[in-house]
Amino acid sequence: MLKYQYRIKEGDLIINRPMGIAALVTKKTPRFAYYILGNTNLRIKSSKLWESIDKGRLDLGYSSLKNRRKKKKGRRLDLHGTRHANAPEKIRQYLNWAEMPTRIITGTSNRMKDIVREISIEYDYRTEDDPANPGCLIIFEK
Secondary structure (H helix, E strand, C coil): CCCEEEEECCEEEEEEECCCEEEEEEEEEECCEEEECEEEEEEEEEHHHHHHHHHHCCCCCCCCCCCCCCCCCCCEEECCCCCCCCCCHHHHHHHHCCCCHHHHCCCHHHHHHHHHHHHHHHEEEEEEEEECCEEEEEEECC
16 A cells, blocks of 8 residues: 555655655645745645655655545556565555556566456456556556
């Protein structure tokens, strides 16, 4: 399951642990998250921010979980480093939670792609290869 499931709000922290840096979110719009890093006001596209969070490059520190909605759109599951035996459980948890269409990053493993396709059929979803990324499958509702 994805570690960070809730939408970003003002007052949350964007954390880069390897560099020891934390930034405070000051404003959130549909396209951008604005934050303060040091004495500088910056912004990042929401899609890029969530991509970095889902890939494990960034962490979040939620100020509060009260009245907070889950972030389900535009998420992706990265199966790099996941053993084939553990993949079905992880994929099922993700598909029970995510909104369609969604992406599952499998890498170039044909066996992992087959596992994702089999589980997608169980859920009555269809899969397509991502034309921009051969190591990714896009899952759609039929």
